[in-house]
Amino acid sequence: MTCTFHRSSGDTLTPARMSRLVRALYHTGNRTLHWGSVHRSSVDWRHGSAVLVAALLMTACGVSRNVGVAGAGSPTGLRPAISPAGLDAPPLARTSAHVDTVHGVALPDPYRWLEDTASIDARAWVASEERFAAAVLARAVGRDSLTAVYERALRDAPTLGRVTDTPRGLVITRWIGDSPSLFTRAHDVPSERPLRSAAEIAASGEGASMRVAVPSWDGRFLAIGTTQRGDAGAAIAIVDATTGAAWPDRIPxxxxxxxxxxxxxxxxxxxxxxxxxxxxxxxxxxxxxxxxxxxxxxxxxxxxxxxxxxxxxxxxxxxxxxxxxxxxxxxxxxxxxxxxxxxxxxxxxxxxxxxxxxxxxxxxxxxxxxxxxxxxxxxxxxxxxxxxxxxxxxxxxxxxxxxxxxxxxxxxxxxxxxxxxxxxxxxxxxRRGVITTFSVQDDALYLTERDAGAVHLRALPHGDSRVRDVPLPVTGTVTLWPRSQAGDGVVVSVESWATPPRWFRVRDAGSRIEELTIDDGSRTKLSSTLVSDRLEARSSDGTLVPVSLVYDAATAAGKRDGTAPLLIEAYGGFGVATDPTFDPYIQVWTSLGGVYAYAHVRGGGELGDVWHHAATREAKQRSVDDVIGAIDALIARRFTSAGRVAIQGISFGAIVSGLAPLQRPDLFGVALYDVGGPDEIRAAALDPSAARNIAEIGDVDTPAGIRSLRAASPYHMVPTRIALPAMLLHSANDDYNFGTEMLVGKHVARLQAANSGNRPVVWVRAAGGHRWLQSLSPQWAATVTSFLFWQTGVPGYQPPAQPKP
Incomplete structure (x- = not known):
């Protein structure tokens, strides 16, 4: 390929101009750049992002990637050593000349034939992908030992899930095993009484699992919402909370x-x-x-x-x-x-x-x-x-x-x-912070406010005009549980990335606070060296993006030498906000030397309504820019380095984890694409939940909407050739969101055909509903962690070379 870059005389190639050029390159699918008289003096080399983008441009033009650029602020030579999978890639899916033209926009869909899941060819291709996925994941090192780690972490984690106050006492949900069980406790009795175990709920209907339990206003009855497989078979059953007897009423x-x-x-x-x-x-x-x-x-x-x-x-x-x-x-x-x-x-x-x-x-x-x-x-x-x-x-x-x-x-x-x-x-x-929710009680109106990285409790007594702060004994994310059916006061929980929830009853507009004497069931030994921090990263347009950060200072991550693997998540949709919560999976990741980060990108609601709408429809790219800016900032601060980054996006957040590796493949060791819909245009016709995406990312009935949906669809943004990081894509066969798993299958086929590198593109088709892959079982959590460590170059997790035939 001949590449020449023409610039106007006297123009300075700033990071912003570089970034715009790169986005234009990848969004249009154009692989022809004109690279010519770019002199060192004309580029603002003071910015590490300019160096990174220059490396990406050279990569896109076929210039050697071994240019000693490991990422913004990273020293040369930090790129990890990754053992190859040592397996033959599966046969590439055949292509067809299918093209949809919608509102004048041509949409090539060379793998449309895969949507016919009854065809012999589609079934054969899916079977070959399943064999390849099993073979690749079998090469991951340390799965058995990691499974034991996750089993212990989940066994020792807090079992307390939810507490609801009723006139007759507390209704308590506990996670004992893979599914929740139900307990009750009178106000004046410290012991709990089992009401329905997970096994009893499962026996009630084809392996049912409880999703929610709603007490009646007097606390006598409980409406238990269950599902059978994944999100399928949703039903309501009624239990007498006093006697434990099941009523015959059932809503199937x-x-x-x-x-x-x-x-x-x-x-x-x-x-x-x-x-x-x-x-x-x-x-x-x-x-x-x-x-x-x-x-x-x-x-x-x-x-x-x-x-x-x-x-x-x-x-x-x-x-x-x-x-x-x-x-x-x-x-x-x-x-x-x-x-x-x-x-x-x-x-x-x-x-x-x-x-x-x-x-x-x-x-x-x-x-x-x-x-x-x-x-x-x-x-x-x-x-x-x-x-x-x-x-x-x-x-x-x-x-x-x-x-x-x-x-x-x-x-x-x-x-x-x-x-x-x-x-x-x-x-x-x-107010100064974002009001997240509220509850009107007999004594006051209680509300929660997100401000400065924490969620705080406030109260407004009836008849008063001044909102009061309610100082709780601990600081973190306050969850105000739905209106307490006891009428007076509220029950709240407080937690953080580093500490499990503590539960409090708050009364008299916050003047009476008592900690609930409930055993949370935790046997977790909390690390005294776990660091929970928050920083701001600059996105491509200069916007400062909040980033939550968790790592254990006693591990290799505490050295800040750029060698730690980073797992970063983002969502960025529907105004949904993610606040710090205690997560045993994060505890395991950080205990093993990993850095965990959550990028609160635009499209979410962390900073308010404007923050949400700043990354909708034609501006959806900002969510991707924000997470890339967060990664660059973490690399510059030496928390990690390019090639050691794993990105995960779940559901709508998979747009971010699907697009970012296509735009900045140099940053990533691996990308996790979890229960997402990579072709938003086809999804509009096939998925039962597609209509709600119209206001968020575009309407198929308008030309502008088609263009926005195309730009938000990783499937349509895959370039002809690209050296991809490792890709792990997960779909679920009982997912209420999607009409077919084969939109993910088509994306896998397109990625494998475009991949000029030697990193695997793996598709996991799992039983279950709209859940992230690690949450399915300790075995899956271990498998994913081992794969991430492998693909981010962690020593000890590199498989040995395959023997030559």
């Missing part, structure tokens, strides 16, 4: 949504305004949804009211698709919840507008006997940017981001003359 066709309310029900309080509950609302699948087209599986959902002891055939549809003309719902919209609380005569219905990625709320008075469809009236539109509605008497509160980047809490009194979006007043104005 629960609608599992993707908007944060999966497996949930809402109990309906008794008509006498007391806390007794003998009925609940639940989301139900449209008849025949499971046997129809996969893309329609979540369509036309409705909320039903079920009364205990009655057959499901007598349940009443009260909200959702086709229930009432007062609530216009498109087939892809989700009637996510009907809210009700004791002491209120009102109901709040919430609709998730999938194409707009926003919620709309309706209000209605309860009808006599709750036997007819309520008269719903629009309360808040999508434009009001409101969510998390809560009731207390005739007053409703919401968390709103309209004209409030970091959120505010609004309230209004519901009356006879309801009008949408009017009558609201400010309960809590926008």
């Amino acid at each position: 066709d629960l609608l599992t949504t993707t908007s944060g309310t999966r497996y949930q029900v809402t109990w309906l309080p008794g008509e006498r305004s007391d806390t007794s509950s003998t009925a609940f609302f639940y989301p139900r699948l449209w008849p025949g949804a499971l046997s129809g087209a996969t893309a329609d599986r979540l369509s036309r959902g409705r909320q039903f009211l079920h009364r205990l002891g009655s057959p499901q055939s007598s349940d009443i549809a009260v909200f959702g698709f086709g229930v009432t003309p007062a609530v216009a719902i498109e087939p892809e919209d989700l009637a996510t919840r009907v809210h009700a609380v004791p002491g209120s005569r009102w109901l709040i219905g919430t609709v998730f507008r999938s194409r707009q990625n926003g919620t709309e709320h309706f209000a209605a008075r309860r009808t006599p006997g709750d036997s007819t469809v309520p008269a719903w009236v629009s309360l808040l539109s999508v434009a009001d940017r409101a969510g998390h509605p809560q009731l207390r008497g005739d007053t409703v509160w919401v968390l709103s981001r309209r004209s409030a980047d970091r959120a505010q809490i609004l309230r209004r009194v519901l009356g006879d003359a309801l009008q949408a979006s009017t009558g609201w007043s400010t309960a809590v104005a926008e």
Whole structure:
């Protein structure tokens, strides 16, 4: 290849110009650059990023990669030594001339034939990929010893999962084994009483596993949400929390949504305004949804009211698709919840507008006997940017981001003359930090605020206008659990990257704080040398991106000599924020000398609404730029070096881990692509959850949307030839998000065909649902860790050379 780079006389090749040039190169798929009179004096060599990008440009043009550039701020010679897999690559998938042209945009899809999973050729190719994956992973060193490490770490980790306060006592979820078990405890008794073990739940239906347990308002009943395989077979069962007896009521066709309310029900309080509950609302699948087209599986959902002891055939549809003309719902919209609380005569219905990625709320008075469809009236539109509605008497509160980047809490009194979006007043104005959630209790309004890398608890007493700080004995991520059904005060947990959760009951607007005397079940010996830090990294446009960092100073990572492997994660979508939490997997990784980092990239909600929308649709590339900036910063600070970086993206976050290695392959030793959808354009036609991506990354019905979706699809961004890092791609066969695993399969085929290097591209097809690969079992956690150590050059994890035939 002949490469000449022309520049205007006197132009300085700055890092920003380099970065723009490289992005243009990789986004267009163009491999022809003009490289010519680039003199050392014309490049701003003071910046390590310029050196890195120059190396990438030379690589793209066929210039030798061995130029002594290991990464920004890295000394020469730090590139790790990686043992080759020593295996023949699987046969490349054949290609076809299939091209879709949508809104004038040509979309070559040479592996479309693989979507026909019933074809002999597709089955044969998948089988060869499974054999190759098994052979490569079998070469990974130390899997048995690492399995023992993970088994011990998970066995010794805290078992306490969730604590809910009810008038009758505490409902406690514990992870004892692979699935959660359920316990109860009276307020005045220190011992717990087993209610349902994981084994008993599994025996109730085809290996079912509990996802959530929702107590009734009086604490007498529990609605237990379960699934069977992965995300399949979602159902609701009822247990008497006093006797432990199972009720015959069972809801087998629960609608599992993707908007944060999966497996949930809402109990309906008794008509006498007391806390007794003998009925609940639940989301139900449209008849025949499971046997129809996969893309329609979540369509036309409705909320039903079920009364205990009655057959499901007598349940009443009260909200959702086709229930009432007062609530216009498109087939892809989700009637996510009907809210009700004791002491209120009102109901709040919430609709998730999938194409707009926003919620709309309706209000209605309860009808006599709750036997007819309520008269719903629009309360808040999508434009009001409101969510998390809560009731207390005739007053409703919401968390709103309209004209409030970091959120505010609004309230209004519901009356006879309801009008949408009017009558609201400010309960809590926008604050310095981001308001993340709130709970209205009898004594106060409690809220959590993310600020300076931690999440803090605040309280606003009823009738007061001043928000109070609630100083807890420990600092970290405060989780405010859903409205405590005991009425007064809240239960919160506090944790960090380095410390497991501690649980507290907070009352009297924060003036009374008591630690719950609950054994968390932990036998973990916490490292006194574990470092949890936070830094800011500069992205390509100059934006400072927060990066959380965890490592053990007593290991090799503490030397800061650039030789430690780095595992970095990012998500960057839907305004979702990731706060520090205690994770046994991170504990193991750091104990073995690895550095863990989480890049809080744009597209997430860590810094507010503007931070979220800064990386949506045509600006999605910023999420990728941000994680690359974070890696460059960590390399410059000598936490790691180029080639020792492993990146992981899960679900929507797989966009980031899928695109970053294509744009900066020099940085990575390995990339993990976990349960993502690499072809967002095909996903729009095949996946049941695709509609919610429209507001986030683009609409297939518009030319601009097609271009945005293409740019956010790793499958469409694979260049013709590229020396890839190792790639480990994981799909699940019972994943509620996706219509077919073969979109990942097509991406694997394209990566293998484009790969000019000798690092393996491995596809793992695992049983289960929408979960990351390491979480499936200690064996999988060990396998992935061993593979990461191998591909990032960790000594002791390099397999021996294969004997020559």
